[in-house]
Amino acid sequence: xxxxxxxVINEWLKMSKKRSFFIPYAIIAVVAVVLAWVLKRWAGDMxxxxxxxxxxxxxxxxxxxxxxxxxxxxxxxxxSGEHGQGTIKFxxxxxxxxxxxxxxxxxxxxxxxxxxxxxxxxxxxASGAVLFGTEHSSGAWRDILIASGSSLVYSIVYMTLGxxxxxxxxxxxxxxxxxxxxxxxxxxxxxxxFYKYVLFPxxxxxxxxxxxxxxxxxxxxPFSIVIIAVYIVLFLGASFVTFKKRDIA
Amino acid sequence: MNHxxxxxxxxxxxxxxxxxxxxxxKRIVDQLSFDVHEGEVVGLLGPNGAGKTTTIRMIAGLxxxxxxxxxxxxxxxxxxxxxxxxxxGAIIENPEFYPYMTGYDNLKQYQRMNDWISNDRINExxxxxxxxxxxxxxxxxxxxxxxxxxxxxxxxxxxxxVLILDEPTNGLDPAGIRExxxxxxxxxxxxxxxxxxxxHLLLEMEQLCSRVVVIQDGKLVTIRTxxxxxxxxxxxxxxxxxxFRVGHLEEAKKVFGxxxxxxxxxxxxxxxxxILSLRYKDIPDLVTALGSAQIPxxxxxxxxxxLEDEFLKWTGGxxxx
Numbered sequence: 001x002x003x004x005x006x007x008v009i010n011e012w013l014k015m016s017k018k019r020s021f022f023i024p025y026a027i028i029a030v031v032a033v034v035l036a037w038v039l040k041r042w043a044g045d046m047x048x049x050x051x052x053x054x055x056x057x058x059x060x061x062x063x064x065x066x067x068x069x070x071x072x073x074x075x076x077x078x079x080s081g082e083h084g085q086g087t088i089k090f091x092x093x094x095x096x097x098x099x100x101x102x103x104x105x106x107x108x109x110x111x112x113x114x115x116x117x118x119x120x121x122x123x124x125x126a127s128g129a130v131l132f133g134t135e136h137s138s139g140a141w142r143d144i145l146i147a148s149g150s151s152l153v154y155s156i157v158y159m160t161l162g163x164x165x166x167x168x169x170x171x172x173x174x175x176x177x178x179x180x181x182x183x184x185x186x187x188x189x190x191x192x193x194f195y196k197y198v199l200f201p202x203x204x205x206x207x208x209x210x211x212x213x214x215x216x217x218x219x220x221x222p223f224s225i226v227i228i229a230v231y232i233v234l235f236l237g238a239s240f241v242t243f244k245k246r247d248i249a
Numbered sequence: 250m251n252h253x254x255x256x257x258x259x260x261x262x263x264x265x266x267x268x269x270x271x272x273x274x275k276r277i278v279d280q281l282s283f284d285v286h287e288g289e290v291v292g293l294l295g296p297n298g299a300g301k302t303t304t305i306r307m308i309a310g311l312x313x314x315x316x317x318x319x320x321x322x323x324x325x326x327x328x329x330x331x332x333x334x335x336x337x338g339a340i341i342e343n344p345e346f347y348p349y350m351t352g353y354d355n356l357k358q359y360q361r362m363n364d365w366i367s368n369d370r371i372n373e374x375x376x377x378x379x380x381x382x383x384x385x386x387x388x389x390x391x392x393x394x395x396x397x398x399x400x401x402x403x404x405x406x407x408x409x410x411v412l413i414l415d416e417p418t419n420g421l422d423p424a425g426i427r428e429x430x431x432x433x434x435x436x437x438x439x440x441x442x443x444x445x446x447x448x449h450l451l452l453e454m455e456q457l458c459s460r461v462v463v464i465q466d467g468k469l470v471t472i473r474t475x476x477x478x479x480x481x482x483x484x485x486x487x488x489x490x491x492x493f494r495v496g497h498l499e500e501a502k503k504v505f506g507x508x509x510x511x512x513x514x515x516x517x518x519x520x521x522x523x524i525l526s527l528r529y530k531d532i533p534d535l536v537t538a539l540g541s542a543q544i545p546x547x548x549x550x551x552x553x554x555x556l557e558d559e560f561l562k563w564t565g566g567x568x569x570x
Contacts, residue, residue: 006361013358017350086345090403093309093341094362095334248311 007096007104008111011078015112024070024116029123031066032057036127050128051140055147057124058117060204064151065183067116071155072162072179075109077172079163079243084172088248102167102243106236109163113155117148150206157203157228158183164235167243189215202227261286262336262411262443263308267317270303270467277303279467280317285411285443290433292458293447294560300467301447302342305415308445309339322410335363338409338442340417344400348389352380352399355388356406363407374402377439378432394425401432405440412436414446418453430457451557463563470563490514490552491532493523496545504535504542511535524552 015021035057039047047053057063079102082088092098121144162179166172186200195201196216202224207214214220261284270278278300285291295301306312308319310330319326324333346355356375360366375381378398383391391399397417404412417433418426430453437444448454454461455475463470495501498521505511505523510531515524527535532549539546 003362003364006364010358010361013350013354014347017347017354019349085347086343087347089309089311089339089341089345090359092311093334093337093339094359094407095331096362097331245313247313248306 003096004100004104007100008107011105011108012111015074015078015108020074024074025119027070028063028067028116028120031063032120032123033127035063036124036131040131047128047132049132049135049140050125051134051136051144053128053132054121054124055140055143058121058144058151059147060151060154060206062147063120064117064147064154064206067113067120067151068155068158069180069183071109071113071116071159072183073176075112075159076162076166076175076179078105078109079166080170080172080175083170092248098244099240102240106160106163106239109159110156113152113159117152117155121148146209147206150204150209153205153228154203157199157232158186160232160235161199164239167239191216193218196223197227199227199231261320262322263445264320265304265308265317266320268304268307268314268319269316270300270307270312271315277467278307281464281467281469282317283462283469283472285445288437288441288443289460290437290444290446290458292454292461293445293464294449294451294454294461295447295464295470296449299464301449301464302415303467304464305339305341305413305445305447308413309337309341310334311341335407336410337413338404338407338411339413339415340397340400340404341413341415343393343419344396344403346388346396346399346403349387351385351387352391353384355399356384356402359403359406365408366406370406370408374405377405377436378402393420394422394428397421397425397429398432401436405436405442409442411443411445414444416448417446418448418450426453433457451560463560465563473559488526489529491525491527492548492550492552493525493535493539493546494521494548495523495539496521496547498523500542501539501544504538504544508535508538521547 036047036053039053047056058067060068077084082091091101158179161182162175165178166175169175182200186203189195189201193216196219201215201219205221205224205228206212208221208224214224263285265284266282268278268281269276281300281304283291293301293304303312307314308321308326310326310333314327318328319333321333321336324336326333346352347358350358352375353371356371360368360371375384378401380395380398380402383395383399388396388399404414412433414433418429421429433444433446434457436442446454446457458475460472460474462472493501498516498518501523502513502516505513505525511525511527513523514526516522517524525535536546536549
């Protein structure tokens with residue numbers, strides 16, 4: 001376990017020591033502050049408090065989708081980058097199994113997505129507190145948690161898709177492109193029964209908040225959770241099998 | 250470190266047994282077997298496309314073998330990879346590091362992957378390769394020579410028994426090549442590590458290795474001990490090739506032509522040189538013959554067959570570079 005933690009630390013350092021690492025956090029901070037100011041200035045009574053604002057920002061219909069894109073962009077190179085730089089050769093002759101190495105990369109990607117969501121909550125709440133105050137009704141914390149949680153799941157789904165593409169194609173561009181395209185296309189719903197078994201309409205769990213209507217007849221919260229789990233297992237399965245067998249040439 | 254010539258397989262640090270790699274029905278490496286012994290520097294020599302890099306990558310476990318196995322200190326790369334790879338340090342093609350990290354941060358990455366590597370060990374290998382002053386610099390500011398040295402530091406970090414290097418002097422200037430060679434010799438001596446180094450640079454191999462394994466088209470051609478065959482002519486009955494540079498070429502030709510013990514192989518009028526084939530012990534007779542014919546002699550040199558000549562002979566004169 002300690003050796004696995006060390007591998008995750010390695011992966012985290014590889015991401016965080018890049019000069020571009022702060023960019024997604026900076027984008028989120030700037031958007032959260034500017035949007036709060038805009039709302040205060042031109043739509044004064046739309047947002048009641050910091051809680052409302054944070055829930056709005058972190059939901060998938062707010063800024064959660066954009067966070068998923070940032071997560072896809074900044075984790076797309078995790079595997080393909082090692083191939084591209086040639087560092088994969090040193091990485092895989094260190095006595096750590098390939099499965100462990102890949103798992104550590106995936107865990108680092110999950111941590112990255114988590115920090116983005118947490119950071120978004122923190123800056124949204126802080127700017128909201130300054131501009132709108134912190135008055136709140138009961139269940140305000142719960143709303144934030146549900147909104148953030150569904151954004152996190154949404155980010156993880158598309159990040160896992162991008163992660164798999166990175167492993168399969170060894171190309172950062174392909175990983176980023178497919179991940180982003182999937183996020184763009186996810187908004188389109190084909191109103192046919194078979195489509196409920198496709199990943200896209202299920203990825204956003206926030207549709208079930210407050211008894212909302214699912215886009216396709218027959219979809220429920222447990223149904224969507226199972227579909228998401230199945231797709232993630234498939235994506236990861238394909239990634240691990242490929243990565244373990246690949247000849248590093 | 251002195252081994253008898255007929256070394257047994259037991260004291261081999263690295264053993265290849267019938268290693269093959271098939272890609273799409275074509276055998277890139279075909280039934281390759283050889284050993285590397287304790288403290289020995291062995292060259293893996295072959296023209297481009299001979300399968301050197303594939304062989305090296307199979308030893309490190311980066312490429313799966315189709316047949317055969319590699320043993321490092323008795324552990325199989327195929328079945329006990331973790332145990333076997335612990336004894337292997339490698340640089341495969343150019344050493345690549347994370348360019349945006351410092352040299353020290355890069356080495357720390359590898360330290361975290363093997364928990365027995367201490368901070369003292371990092372300092373020790375850094376000193377060994379002479380990079381003390383560059384450790385706080387980012388790797389993107391390193392020259393190729395410095396990256397090579399950091400590559401060696403990386404390969405030595407976990408105290409391996411055998412070092413595997415793929416074309417370590419590729420892209421280095423003559424000073425860098427010499428520096429690399431000196432480092433490798435120092436390491437083999439001070440750390441007692443066996444080294445397997447692949448290259449197509451014959452002269453390099455001659456100066457660095459004690460043995461060369463020659464392969465072509467993935468097959469073993471020959472295994473030679475360097476320095477043993479260079480001494481042709483030690484045996485007095487052996488025919489040797491000797492170059493004479495003389496004053497009067499035409500008269501010298503006549504003298505040699507009449508001499509039953511020498512055969513003229515080649516005449517080079519521009520340099521006033523004659524190349525003869527004769528027995529070692531007959532050299533003084535010919536000198537006397539030239540002397541009595543009043544022909545001035547400027548130079549007599551034995552032409553040894555270099556590794557390059559032999560290499561071309563083994564590999565059927567294929568282009569090397």
